Amino acid sequence: MRIFRLQSVLAVLFLTVFLVSCSSDDNSKETPQTTSRAANVTAISGPGTGKVGVDINFDISYTVDNACGQFDRIGDTSIGKEEGFQVEAKYPIETCANQTPTALHTVYTFSPIAKGTFEIKFRKSETEFLIKKVVIE
Numbered sequence: 819m820r821i822f823r824l825q826s827v828l829a830v831l832f833l834t835v836f837l838v839s840c841s842s843d844d845n846s847k848e849t850p851q852t853t854s855r856a857a858n859v860t861a862i863s864g865p866g867t868g869k870v871g872v873d874i875n876f877d878i879s880y881t882v883d884n885a886c887g888q889f890d891r892i893g894d895t896s897i898g899k900e901e902g903f904q905v906e907a908k909y910p911i912e913t914c915a916n917q918t919p920t921a922l923h924t925v926y927t928f929s930p931i932a933k934g935t936f937e938i939k940f941r942k943s944e945t946e947f948l949i950k951k952v953v954i955e
Contacts, residue, residue, distance in 0.1 A: 852908040854890045857882050859905055859940040860921065862950040869955055874928045876938060876950065881921050882907045886914035889924050895941050902939030902947045930954040 857880040864876035882888070890908040894901065905924060928938060933954050939947040 850911065852890075852910055854906050854908045855883070856895070856941060857887070857905045857907040857922075859942055859948050862926075862938060862940060862948055864950065864952075866951065867953045867955065868928075868930055870930055870933060872930070874930070874952060876926045876928065878905060878924050878926050878940060879921060880905045880907075880924070880940075881919050883909065883917075883919060884914040885916035885918055885920050886910055887920060887922070889922060892924070892926060897941070897945060897947060900939065900947060902941060904941040928952065 859878055859880045861879040862876055863879075865874055868874040878892075887907040887909050890906040892903050893906050895904040896902070903926070907922075926938070926940075928936070930936065930952075935951060935953050938950040938952060942948040
């Protein structure tokens with residue numbers, strides 16, 4: 819009986835040590851290496867017409883705050899009651915050596931599913947959108 823009790827205590831101790839040693843260290847919050855901010859679009863170029871079911875690519879030109887800024891993603895935004903898109907750029911947390919604003923490009927793909935006239939809106943500034951109209955036949 820004494821051996822069984824000793825084995826039980828050792829088994830519980832072993833399991834406790836095993837579970838504690840296998841706990842995840844991912845619970846600590848890592849500091850992000852980059853930060854993301856909206857970039858102002860300067861131009862939208864692409865066709866003015868298209869067909870239903872055929873993807874249309876638009877070249878989006880935008881400026882980032884400094885030479886370290888890079889494309890992050892295209893996200894939704896609104897100005898007042900108008901909705902559109904904005905380009906988001908990512909910047910490293912540390913200070914960038916070259917503070918000169920830089921012009922970059924990305925591609926936005928529009929996939930029309932119906933006929934009509936559509937407005938592709940990208941944020942140009944805090945108060946206005948840059949608009950490209952496209953007619954789908």
